[in-house]
Structures are given as structure tokens and as C-alpha cells.
Amino acid sequence: MLENQTTYSKMIRFLELFQLNDTDEAGTIESVRKGVEFKGTNLWTLIFAIFIASIGLNVNSTAVIIGAMLISPLMGPIVGAGFAVGTNDFDFLKRCLRNLGIATLVSIITSTVYFSITPINEAQSELLARTTPTIFDVLIALFGGATGIIANTRKEKGTAIAGVAIATALMPPLCTAGYGLAQGNWSFFLGAFYLYFINSVFIAIATFIFVRYLNFRKVDWGLYKDKEAKVRIYLIVFALITILPSIYTAWKIVQSSLFKSRANLFISHHFDSPKTKIIEKNIISEGKKKIELTLIGAKISEENLKNIKNKLPQYKLEEAELNILQDLSSPNVESLKYEILSEVYKNTNTTEERQLEQLRKELKILFPELTSFSLTESKEFRSEENKYENFHLFLTHWSKNPQEREKEKLRLFIETRMGFEKVKMMIE
Structure with missing residues (x-):
């Protein structure tokens, strides 16, 4: 009996580690309401932050994008919306949604204007990364939102809120949506805006959950108290509808990654040898799956190639089409030679240009x-x-x-x- 009581006491002490004490309810409410407003300083800060983030995406600078996310006030109305639902304050919710709509519209207009006038039209990797949202983005938004509201409810705020602003990445998707509008690329616009939308929704949902868990005072609905349960149901349904497309996208990415991993394993086992060199490799994981290789060196016989193709099911690649190019007289190889020589010529010209530029500087002095x-x-x-x-x-x-x-x-x-x-x- 005494042993059971000791075990129970240890469990209680362990669970106490997870308790969120020292909640600053009054300070949290003041902070959330202050962050919702988008006029004057907040609005101008948002515009400048969008310009900075757009430039960072345009020149592919991660540091500049992070800086823009740190100064952006965009998270205020999103956290406010989750806080309003958690406390049943639907007048405040209307204000949050109205201000969020204004902030979103201003952000898209600002980024569209920038990408319409910039001379750099090519989509960089930082920009492309914001066009295909997945379930992982949902999880980041959910855990980021939870971290944000927990940090916001403490008397000592710490640095967590700044980290949340970086992790949840609200600014870059809006800038990418502006890029899509400026270039007339609707797939970029819709993909980026969907990423922004799911980030916003799940930050708000995380805020709602922890506001309820921390038992903040609710606005009394009086005779309409029975509708509170319906609101929770609507919220769950809305979250599920929002999350489904991102689950499908994530599933496709995982399937593509698995196919490429198996294909590379298959290639390394059967084509990576001292006598044969792979000079070009193309793995197509979308649509009709293909593994295309261009080889030089000792030629693999047709019989051996047939045996290698028969081993595709062992790597779960039975749906893949294997194409091997070994004939050096093939037009494809000639094309490959031309591409290699062009690249060498390009690199040589670049080196010569640098030498001439250095020579110009020296001659100007001498x-x-x-x-x-x-x-x-x-x-x-x-x-x-x-x-x-x-x-x-x-x-x-x-x-x-x-x-x-x-x-x-x-x-x-x-x-x-x-x-x-x-x-x-x-x-x-």
C-alpha cells in the first residue's frame, strides 16, 4: 500500500512539471488586443516588411527573409482570432478577421507591385519552396501557434514569439502569392495563398486550444450558451476541410521521395561499377515513372540488361520503365556532348571576363x-x-x-x- 502511494506521488510530481503556472491573463488580453490593430505604425511596418521579404525571395537571401518575418506584425490578428473564439468574444473576432483581411490584401498588393517592377523575374528556390504546402506545414503552424500563445501568456515573454514568427512563415507565402499575380502564374498564387491560409488557420486553432486549456474568462452568451458546442463542431469540420489537400500533397511528396530512394539504390547495385560510368541520370517520379541512364565504358549486353530489368520488382519499382543509353553514336549522346562543351565554354568565358576586369583595374592605376x-x-x-x-x-x-x-x-x-x-x- 505504501509503495503504491509513493508511485502515485511520483506520478503527480512528474505531471506537475507540465503545469502552466504564472499565467498573466490581463497582460495577455492587452497584448493580443494591441496586436490586432492595423493602422498607422503597424500598417507601415507591414508594408516595409513585405517589401523586405519580397526582395529576399527575389535574390534568394534566407537572412533577409528571416529579418522580414521578425519585424512583421502579421501574426497579431491571427492569434487574436483564435483568442476570440476561445473566449467566445465574437465582436472581437469580427474585428480580428476584418483587420486580417486588410493586412492580407495590403500584403498581396505590395508584393505584386514589387514583383511587377523588379528586373529579376526568375523564381528562386526560396520562392518555389512556398508553392507546395503539405501536412508538415500544418504541424509547424499548429506547434508554432501553441508555442506563441504559451509564450504570450507568461509574465516573462522571452524570445519564443520571435522564433514562432520565423518558423510559421506567414510573410513569404503572401509575397509568393504576389509573385504569382505579377507573373500571371495562378498555380503559384493558389499554392502560396493556400500555405498562408493553413498557417493562419492552425495558428488560430492552437491559440484557441490553449486559451481553453488555461481557462481564460469567457464572454457570457446568456440565452445562446447552447450554441457554444456547435461552434466547436464547426471549428473541427473547418479544420478538417482545410487540412485534407495538404495531406494529399504530403502523401505525393513522400511517395515521390520513396520512389527516388529505391531507384537510386537499384542504380547503385546494378550500374555503379569500375568498368561503367553513369554520365547522366534522370529519375521521373510523377505520372509515368521512368529511370533513364546514359552510360559510357564497358557495354552491358542485352541479356544482362534484361536480367537487370527483371530485378525491378525486388526494389518495388515494377511500375518503372528502365531506359539505358549506351550507344555513343546516338543523337542524345551528341546532344549531351554539346551541352558539356557549352558549359565548359561558358565557364571559360566567365573566367576570362573576370581576368579582364581585374586587368582593367590594374591598368587604371598603372x-x-x-x-x-x-x-x-x-x-x-x-x-x-x-x-x-x-x-x-x-x-x-x-x-x-x-x-x-x-x-x-x-x-x-x-x-x-x-x-x-x-x-x-x-x-x-
Whole structure:
């Protein structure tokens, strides 16, 4: 009997660790009501934060996006809506929803204006990440909202609220929705706005749950008290309707990830060998599933390929079509060679441009009267030797004609600096 009482006491002490004491009800109500208003300072802060977040998405800067989320006041009316439902204050709920609507509209207009005038139209990875919401975003919003309301109800607020603002990511989806409108891309707009919507809904739901758990004072409905149960049912149904599309999206992402993982395992087991090199790999997990490989090295016989294809079901890849390209005379391989050479040429040109830019800076210091120059590679036919000789032609423009000694000094400098064997200089 004594042993049972000791065990029970230990359980009680353990459960007491999870109790939320020191609730500042008056301070929480004041803080929530203050954060709901969107006029003056709050409205201008929101506009500037949207501009900052849009620029961060545009230039793919995570640091800038995080900074915008930290200064954004967008979470105020969302937390206020959950707080209002939790305390049965539906007059306050109307105010929260009205202000949230204004904030959302202003945010989308601001981001649309920015993405309409920016010269960078390409969608960066930070922007693309906000177009496909999943169940994981729902969980982040739910746990983030719970953290936010718990932190908000403490007398010592701490830094949790700032972390919640970053984790739940309300700003980037709105900016991405603005990008979708500016580019006329409705799939971007709808995907991003849906992410913003589910974030908002589940932050509000988490707030509602903890407001009820902490037993905040409710507004008395009087004769309409029986409708409180109906409101809870409506809230649950609304949450389920909101969450279903994100569950489907998450399921598709998980299935795609599993297919790619199995495909890579299959490839490593059957095609990764010292005699064979994979120069191109393409795994298609959407629609008709395919595994496409381009190989060089020892050619795999048709019989061996057939045996390898028969092993696809062992990796749960029976639906996948396996395409192996080994013929080096194939047009696809020629195309691949062209792409590789183009990339090499592009990288070479980029390196040369950097060298010329550095050369320009150095010449500006060493030869200030040299106003412009061009450097080209050329050939000279020498008839007495019956052969061509390579050289670099250095064409220059000067603000004042240089002396012969200065010209020779410049020519030798170019040969040494650029590593050329022969440079001929001309003055225009």
C-alpha cells in the first residue's frame, strides 16, 4: 500500500512539471488586443516588411527573409482570432478577421507591385519552396501557434514569439502569392495563398486550444450558451476541410521521395561499377515513372540488361520503365556532348571576363591616361616560313599619346600579367 502511494506521488510530481503556472491573463488580453490593430505604425511596418521579404525571395537571401518575418506584425490578428473564439468574444473576432483581411490584401498588393517592377523575374528556390504546402506545414503552424500563445501568456515573454514568427512563415507565402499575380502564374498564387491560409488557420486553432486549456474568462452568451458546442463542431469540420489537400500533397511528396530512394539504390547495385560510368541520370517520379541512364565504358549486353530489368520488382519499382543509353553514336549522346562543351565554354568565358576586369583595374592605376582597350587573339601568316603564328592584339585608346618607352612597358606588362607569348599593341 505504501509503495503504491509513493508511485502515485511520483506520478503527480512528474505531471506537475507540465503545469502552466504564472499565467498573466490581463497582460495577455492587452497584448493580443494591441496586436490586432492595423493602422498607422503597424500598417507601415507591414508594408516595409513585405517589401523586405519580397526582395529576399527575389535574390534568394534566407537572412533577409528571416529579418522580414521578425519585424512583421502579421501574426497579431491571427492569434487574436483564435483568442476570440476561445473566449467566445465574437465582436472581437469580427474585428480580428476584418483587420486580417486588410493586412492580407495590403500584403498581396505590395508584393505584386514589387514583383511587377523588379528586373529579376526568375523564381528562386526560396520562392518555389512556398508553392507546395503539405501536412508538415500544418504541424509547424499548429506547434508554432501553441508555442506563441504559451509564450504570450507568461509574465516573462522571452524570445519564443520571435522564433514562432520565423518558423510559421506567414510573410513569404503572401509575397509568393504576389509573385504569382505579377507573373500571371495562378498555380503559384493558389499554392502560396493556400500555405498562408493553413498557417493562419492552425495558428488560430492552437491559440484557441490553449486559451481553453488555461481557462481564460469567457464572454457570457446568456440565452445562446447552447450554441457554444456547435461552434466547436464547426471549428473541427473547418479544420478538417482545410487540412485534407495538404495531406494529399504530403502523401505525393513522400511517395515521390520513396520512389527516388529505391531507384537510386537499384542504380547503385546494378550500374555503379569500375568498368561503367553513369554520365547522366534522370529519375521521373510523377505520372509515368521512368529511370533513364546514359552510360559510357564497358557495354552491358542485352541479356544482362534484361536480367537487370527483371530485378525491378525486388526494389518495388515494377511500375518503372528502365531506359539505358549506351550507344555513343546516338543523337542524345551528341546532344549531351554539346551541352558539356557549352558549359565548359561558358565557364571559360566567365573566367576570362573576370581576368579582364581585374586587368582593367590594374591598368587604371598603372596607366591612368589609358582610357579604354580591347584584347583579341589572332593569327599572322609568315610567307617566308609558310606558317601561321599566333599572337594577341592589344588595341588601346589614350587621352594623351604615350611615349615609346611607356608603350613598350605596357606591352611587356600585358605579356607577363596575362601569360601571353606575344602581344602586338596598336593605338587609335
